[in-house]
Amino acid sequence: MHPLPLPPEYIRTLQPYVPGKPIEETQREYGLKKVVKLASNENPLGPSPKALAAARKSLGEQHRYPDAGAYALRQALCKSLSTPERKLTAGELLLGNGSNELIDLLIRTYTVPGDAIATSQAAFVAYRVCAQAHGTRIVESPLTPDLRFDLPALLELVRKDEGVKIVFIANPNNPTGTHNTESELREFLAGVSKVRGGTIITVLDYAYWEYVTDRGGANSIPDPMKLQAEFPNVVVLRTFSKIYGLAGFRIGYGVGSAELFSFCERIRMPFNLGAPALAAAEAALLDKTYVRQAIRENQQGMKFWKKELERLSIPYWPSQGNFLLVNARKGFGKSGVEVFQECLKVGVIFRPVANYGLHDALRISIGTMAENRFALKALEKVKGTRA
Numbered sequence: 344m345h346p347l348p349l350p351p352e353y354i355r356t357l358q359p360y361v362p363g364k365p366i367e368e369t370q371r372e373y374g375l376k377k378v379v380k381l382a383s384n385e386n387p388l389g390p391s392p393k394a395l396a397a398a399r400k401s402l403g404e405q406h407r408y409p410d411a412g413a414y415a416l417r418q419a420l421c422k423s424l425s426t427p428e429r430k431l432t433a434g435e436l437l438l439g440n441g442s443n444e445l446i447d448l449l450i451r452t453y454t455v456p457g458d459a460i461a462t463s464q465a466a467f468v469a470y471r472v473c474a475q476a477h478g479t480r481i482v483e484s485p486l487t488p489d490l491r492f493d494l495p496a497l498l499e500l501v502r503k504d505e506g507v508k509i510v511f512i513a514n515p516n517n518p519t520g521t522h523n524t525e526s527e528l529r530e531f532l533a534g535v536s537k538v539r540g541g542t543i544i545t546v547l548d549y550a551y552w553e554y555v556t557d558r559g560g561a562n563s564i565p566d567p568m569k570l571q572a573e574f575p576n577v578v579v580l581r582t583f584s585k586i587y588g589l590a591g592f593r594i595g596y597g598v599g600s601a602e603l604f605s606f607c608e609r610i611r612m613p614f615n616l617g618a619p620a621l622a623a624a625e626a627a628l629l630d631k632t633y634v635r636q637a638i639r640e641n642q643q644g645m646k647f648w649k650k651e652l653e654r655l656s657i658p659y660w661p662s663q664g665n666f667l668l669v670n671a672r673k674g675f676g677k678s679g680v681e682v683f684q685e686c687l688k689v690g691v692i693f694r695p696v697a698n699y700g701l702h703d704a705l706r707i708s709i710g711t712m713a714e715n716r717f718a719l720k721a722l723e724k725v726k727g728t729r730a
Contacts, residue, residue: 351478353456353475353476353478354476356475357472357475357476358472358698359472360468360469360472361698362383363380363382363383363692363694364380364382364687364692365380366378366380366692369687369690369692372687373687373688373690375690377690377717378690378691378692379690379691379692379710379714379717379718380692380708381691381692381693381694381707381708381709381710381714381715381718382692382693382694382706382708383590383694383708384517384551384585384664384665384666384706384708385584385585385588385590385708386585386586386587386588386590386637386665387640387644387709387710387711387714388588388633388636388637388640388711389588390587390588390589390623390627391587391588391626391627391630391633392633393626393627393629393630393633394587394588394589394623394624394626394627394630395623396626397622397623397625397626398592398619398620398622398623398626400622401618401619401621401622402619404618405618405619407618408614409614409616409617409618409621410618410621411613411614413438413616413621414433415621415625416438416621416624416625416628417433417436417438418433419625419628419629420436420596420628421433421436423628424568424598426568428572429568429572431598432601434601434604434605435598435599435600435601435604436596436597436598436604437578437596437597437599437604437607437608437611438594438595438596438597438615438616439594439595439596439597439611439615439616440593440594440595440615440616441582441584441593441594441595442469442548442550442580442581442582442584442595442597443469443473443595444593444595444615445580445595445596445597446469446470446473446511446546446580447473447476447477448607448610448611449509449544449546449578449597449607450473450474450477450479450509451477451610452606452607452609452610453508453509453544453606454474454477454479454508454509455478455479456477456478456479457478457479457480457506458479458480458506458507458508459474459479459480459481459482459504459506459507459508460474460479460480460481460482460507460508460509460510460511461481461482461483461484461497461500461501461504461507461509461510461511462481462482462483462484462497462510462511462512463483463484463485463486463492463493463497463512463516464483464484464485464486464699464700465486465490465516465518465519465696465699465700465701466483466492466511466512466513466516467511467513467516467517467548468698468699470511480506482500482504482507483500484496484497484499484500486519489521489660490519490521490660490668491516491519491521491522491523492512492513492514492516492521492523494512494523494527494528494530494531495531497510497512497531498531498534498535501535501538501543502538505539507543508543508544509543509544509545509546510535510543510544510545510546511546511548512528512531512545512546512547512548513548513550514528514547514548514549514564514567515551515555515564515662515663515664517550517551517664517666518666518668518694518696518699518701518704518706519660519662519668519701520660520661520662520663520664520666520667520668521660521661521662521663522555522557522564522663523564524561524562524563524564524565525561525563525564525565526561528547528565528570529565529570531545532545532570532573532574532577535576536574536576541576542576543576544576544577544578544603545574545576545577545578546577546578546579546580547567547570547571547577547578547579547580548580549567549579549580549581550580550581550582550584550585550595551585551586551663551664551665552564552567552581553585553586553634553637553638554585554586554638554641554663554664554665555663556642556663557663564663567579567598568598571598571599575600576600576603577599578597578598578599578600578603579597579598579599580595580596580597581595581596581597581598582594582595582596583595583596583623583624583627583628585665586634586637586638586665587624587627587628587634588627588637589620589623589624589627592617592619592620592623592624593616593620594616594620594621594623594624640709640711640712641665641709643712644709644710644711644712644715645662645665645667645709647712647715648667648707648709648715648719649667651719652667652669652674655674655722655723655726656674657669657670657671657673657674657675657722657726658670658673658674665708665709666706666707666708666709667706667707667709668696668701668704668705668706668707669704669705669706669707670703670704671703671704671705672703672704673703674726675725675726677725678695678697678702678703679695679696679697679701679702679703679704679705680695680697680702682695682705682722682725683695683705685721685724685725686718686721686722686725689720689721689724690717690721691717691718691721693705693706693707693708693718694706694707694708
């Protein structure tokens, strides 16, 4: 019997991304009829009705290949993102099968095995997965005591490690929900622009930008488009998976230099976005009423969870996303995984984040108010408290 070939060590040791536990799996395991999932930061309202109608309309043409250049969606994005100060062009957009494909494209285009990406501990795990899959090293700065990116420490890593080609910063970060301010980011970007001739790419991952309420103040989250316009080696990542409710369609986009993206386009697989996804994204982008409704629902749910967590003496970290990270150890005297497992038994799926090194924490996505109330009862049961 011939031995099977082995992949490189960096593939053999790669820990794959683990998605949130599915509702159907939980129902089977625990014999439950009703299960609420608040684990994957999804929009609980579902897709925009206009997006669904557009996707259905495209189904009759599925014997045709989709528009590989995504002309209509690019034009819609240019119109939506352009300002009087800056008119965005189609070449300054990179479209992918979710933001994950864009992360992968950037790493495969601009690093070779042995190079490095730099990010923070407890940053979005896709950065690590995509880098290691390409044989690219990962260097991480520590979190601050309040679970934010330590940008001065991250800048020092970039200066010291000559292999760093790309820096990834999520703002706000997932899973912590914490953010970095405009002054912090500007200081960091100015510093990076002076390292190795300014050739390092900084990726600002703004998946949750539409949910952000803290804008315009001294400690607020800065507008990523303004930063990208000022710093040419910045790439901004955005997605249709969160506020637009199109996670199942898998569509994200990047904003950056047309020259920088031109090389990514050379290795992007043709037809990476299906026609229903393209149609749904274009319609969702134009449905402003739906987006406003989703924002209101999230703000109402965030207010509810903060009030109830405080009532139950369960600490949480401030969040600018559509989720909250809670301190399970201080709130329950248990690890995040233990609270997660106990809640599964009564039909609620939260997200443990031990894979981020946050063993004492648990992430709660904001659901509909009915889902939030149902999930709260699970926490009360674990806590041994009733309203």
